[in-house]
Amino acid sequence: MIKKIKVIIIIIMTFCCVGFSYLSLEVFEYPSYFPKPIYDLIDKPLSKQKIELGKKIFYDPILSADNSVSCASCHSSYNAFAHTDHDLSHGINDQIGTRNAPPLFNLAWQSSFMWDGAINHLDFQPLAPISSPLEMGSNIGSVVNKLNQHPNYPKLFYEAFKDTVITGEQVLIALSQFQITLLSVNSKYDAVRQGFDVFSEQEKKGYHLFLEHCNSCHKEPLFFENKYENNGLKVDTFLNDFGRWNITKVSRDSLKFKTPSLRNLSYTKPYMHDGRFNTLNKVLNHYSNEVVLNNNLAPSLKKGISLSAEDKVDLIAFLLTLNDQKFILNKKHKNPNIYP
Amino acid sequence: MKKHICLFILIISAFNLSAQVSTVSLNFNSLVNNKDTLELEKRYYFKSIQDSLQVDVLKFYITNIKFIKDETILASVHKKHFLINFEDVLSKRIKTQISDTLKFNKIRFNIGIDSITNVSGVYGQDLDPTNGMYWTWNSGYINCKLEGSSNKFKTRKNRYAFHLGGYMSPFISMQTITLEVTQNKEIEILINIDDFFSNLDVTKYHTILSPNRKAIVVSKHFSTVFYVEE
Numbered sequence: 001m002i003k004k005i006k007v008i009i010i011i012i013m014t015f016c017c018v019g020f021s022y023l024s025l026e027v028f029e030y031p032s033y034f035p036k037p038i039y040d041l042i043d044k045p046l047s048k049q050k051i052e053l054g055k056k057i058f059y060d061p062i063l064s065a066d067n068s069v070s071c072a073s074c075h076s077s078y079n080a081f082a083h084t085d086h087d088l089s090h091g092i093n094d095q096i097g098t099r100n101a102p103p104l105f106n107l108a109w110q111s112s113f114m115w116d117g118a119i120n121h122l123d124f125q126p127l128a129p130i131s132s133p134l135e136m137g138s139n140i141g142s143v144v145n146k147l148n149q150h151p152n153y154p155k156l157f158y159e160a161f162k163d164t165v166i167t168g169e170q171v172l173i174a175l176s177q178f179q180i181t182l183l184s185v186n187s188k189y190d191a192v193r194q195g196f197d198v199f200s201e202q203e204k205k206g207y208h209l210f211l212e213h214c215n216s217c218h219k220e221p222l223f224f225e226n227k228y229e230n231n232g233l234k235v236d237t238f239l240n241d242f243g244r245w246n247i248t249k250v251s252r253d254s255l256k257f258k259t260p261s262l263r264n265l266s267y268t269k270p271y272m273h274d275g276r277f278n279t280l281n282k283v284l285n286h287y288s289n290e291v292v293l294n295n296n297l298a299p300s301l302k303k304g305i306s307l308s309a310e311d312k313v314d315l316i317a318f319l320l321t322l323n324d325q326k327f328i329l330n331k332k333h334k335n336p337n338i339y340p
Numbered sequence: 341m342k343k344h345i346c347l348f349i350l351i352i353s354a355f356n357l358s359a360q361v362s363t364v365s366l367n368f369n370s371l372v373n374n375k376d377t378l379e380l381e382k383r384y385y386f387k388s389i390q391d392s393l394q395v396d397v398l399k400f401y402i403t404n405i406k407f408i409k410d411e412t413i414l415a416s417v418h419k420k421h422f423l424i425n426f427e428d429v430l431s432k433r434i435k436t437q438i439s440d441t442l443k444f445n446k447i448r449f450n451i452g453i454d455s456i457t458n459v460s461g462v463y464g465q466d467l468d469p470t471n472g473m474y475w476t477w478n479s480g481y482i483n484c485k486l487e488g489s490s491n492k493f494k495t496r497k498n499r500y501a502f503h504l505g506g507y508m509s510p511f512i513s514m515q516t517i518t519l520e521v522t523q524n525k526e527i528e529i530l531i532n533i534d535d536f537f538s539n540l541d542v543t544k545y546h547t548i549l550s551p552n553r554k555a556i557v558v559s560k561h562f563s564t565v566f567y568v569e570e
């Protein structure tokens with residue numbers, strides 16, 4: 001009798017495990033040379049319903065005070081979920097924010113969010129744009145009220161969370177789940193790492209220049225680090241953004257910003273926290289000629305990075321191998337009202 | 341047959357269980373001038389500060405409650421986080437089960453949310469961000485909100501607002517306190533608002549809305565005005 005129960009339990013457990021890894025494989029498959037994700041997927045396992053629900057919310061302007069702005073207004077799938085052609089992103093009532101909207105992908109490996117790391121966990125990130133008067137001008141309480149009164153959402157939330165009332169926790173988990181599935185792992189660089197493709201001579205030279213000059217901060221294979229650095233940008237005296245210092249108030253953090261990913265650069269211009277450069281050429285000119293000395297400048301940049309004109313061309317050729325067109329075109333990430 | 345024995349054992353143990361535990365409730369309240377129960381948005385004359393004052397918001401987290409005998413921890417309350425909100429009568433009473441064989445003479449708890457919880461992502465119920473106890477532009481729980489007005493404060497509209505929080509060194513605002521109690525089914529934990537304001541330099545401390553040095557000073561001060569009514 002007891003034995004039988006044990007066997008049944010084991011069978012059920014195996015089914016659960018297989019079910020989990022099946023779903024993970026489908027929506028969260030990453031290459032073996034990636035490190036382990038930081039987001040705790042054991043504690044909060046991905047579920048199809050939650051991901052779909054998160055996607056619907058991401059594209060729904062119901063999150064903003066006057067139903068005019070959605071997450072996707074500033075994070076467009078065609079720009080690797082960045083905000084293209086705007087140096088500073090704009091929100092409700094066309095107000096201009098103070099920073100460039102970063103792209104969204106490989107977020108499960110990120111331990112802090114925003115250019116200054118103000119947010120310590122992906123789950124909490126949406127509270128910032130929802131509440132910011134410059135962005136969506138609402139608050140999580142009224143978003144939850146609106147969703148509870150909506151004709152469709154209560155049913156969808158019930159299917160995902162098996163709870164009769166929608167809570168703030170559920171809204172945030174759903175948004176995290178969708179955003180975690182935004183994986184960019186299919187660039188040419190990845191194909192080369194996996195042995196399906198080879199670099200051209202130029203790309204190979206660029207890769208070596210990259211390893212020599214850039215990899216200490218934009219570390220492969222993710223090409224970002226959960227660290228703050230000063231890369232010698234001249235201070236914009238209109239914005240006066242002191243970056244990480246805003247959060248910690250210690251002088252050694254002044255003017256340091258999160259080291260961003262270099263994947264998908266072709267889709268994410270303009271560059272830097274304030275979107276000051278609109279081409280990769282300008283970025284490289286900055287690193288080779290325009291680095292401004294200050295107390296917190298990263299030691300590796302104290303002398304600037306010496307790059308010949310040819311080096312720059314090679315380096316850019318390599319950076320372009322980090323574009324992931326499959327990610328940009330992936331219909332699974334797009335507005336469910338257009339691509340159901 | 342086996343089934344019956346199992347059932348029998350189950351019933352017996354259930355009986356045993358109910359015989360051994362009883363409910364203890366911790367009731368949080370505040371008395372004005374040591375006698376009137378504090379109501380929100382009501383103006384009182386406080387003898388201690390010789391001025392009138394009102395409290396509009398009083399909300400704080402009580403977490404990791406432990407029952408202690410001398411220096412030994414006997415039991416911990418299973419649910420970890422409680423939001424005490426003076427606007428919601430039910431929240432002011434924390435009910436828990438404790439075995440009758442455990443004889444405690446102290447309780448210990450934190451006022452605020454610990455650092456680990458602060459960096460572990462979103463949770464529901466008392467920790468749900470819709471409770472208004474979470475900062476939006478800079479991650480972290482607000483451990484305590486105390487707002488109101490008094491002519492003592494030379495601020496705009498004579499208002500004071502303390503949003504106390506911070507989980508990152510050097511601004512960790514969570515406080516741990518231990519109170520001596522006599523074992524009882526109802527334990528009355530009082531917050532001495534008189535002492536809070538009469539021992540506070542109101543010219544310096546009136547508006548705190550983010551984790552900083554002042555928030556730590558006031559958090560420590562707030563933790564000293566909890567006492568148990570015998």
